[in-house]
Amino acid sequence: MRINFIIQGKVQAKQRPRFNGKFAYTPEKTVAYENWVKTCYLEKYRGQKPLEKPLKVKIIAYYEIPKSTSKKKQKQMLDCEIFPTVKPDTDNIAKSILDSLNKIAYLDDKQVVKLEVEKYYSQVPSVAVVIEEMEIINNGTINNI
Numbered sequence: 001m002r003i004n005f006i007i008q009g010k011v012q013a014k015q016r017p018r019f020n021g022k023f024a025y026t027p028e029k030t031v032a033y034e035n036w037v038k039t040c041y042l043e044k045y046r047g048q049k050p051l052e053k054p055l056k057v058k059i060i061a062y063y064e065i066p067k068s069t070s071k072k073k074q075k076q077m078l079d080c081e082i083f084p085t086v087k088p089d090t091d092n093i094a095k096s097i098l099d100s101l102n103k104i105a106y107l108d109d110k111q112v113v114k115l116e117v118e119k120y121y122s123q124v125p126s127v128a129v130v131i132e133e134m135e136i137i138n139n140g141t142i143n144n145i
Contacts, residue, residue: 001051003105007040007097007127011061013088014096030096037100041129051106053133056114060129061093062122077121090117097129105131 012033017024063084065077076082088096094117098109106112113134 001133003041003045003048003051003129003131005041005044005129007037007129008124009036010064010125011088011093011127012096013092014099033096034100037097038104041101041105045105048105050103051111051131051133053111053135054113055106055111056116056132056134057094057098057112058116058118058130059094059097059127060118060120061090062120062124062126062128064125065121065123078123080120082121084119084121090119093117093119093127097127101131 012029015027015030018027019025061084063086065074069077073082094115098112098115102109
């Protein structure tokens with residue numbers, strides 16, 4: 001099975017837990033973004049049972065081009081000649097999205113056996129997510145379904 005959906009808006013990294021002296025809590029921005037990811041998934045796949053097989057996940061983050069960028073540089077950014085080497089880091093993007101989808105798209109993000117995260121510029125900020133089940137064949141190798 002293959003699942004794909006778009007998360008509109010600026011990509012958010014998973015922020016570190018905060019401590020108030022007695023206990024740890026998740027920052028408000030992280031909670032809000034994780035809820036937005038869940039909403040975007042559920043708009044398209046409400047009622048879908050969580051996937052149970054090993055998974056391949058591809059996450060493509062599209063960053064908005066800064067407004068002060070020259071026309072020449074804008075074209076280079078859109079033509080993938082210049083890439084966004086800015087925060088958030090790819091590993092933090094993945095963590096934010098994978099954690100958001102636990103128990104909704106799949107049972108647990110430990111099922112992810114292959115992960116690709118890419119960053120590009122676009123006119124509209126968003127994140128594209130593709131989740132594919134993998135299948136173990138008789139000789140022990142894993143293939144896409």
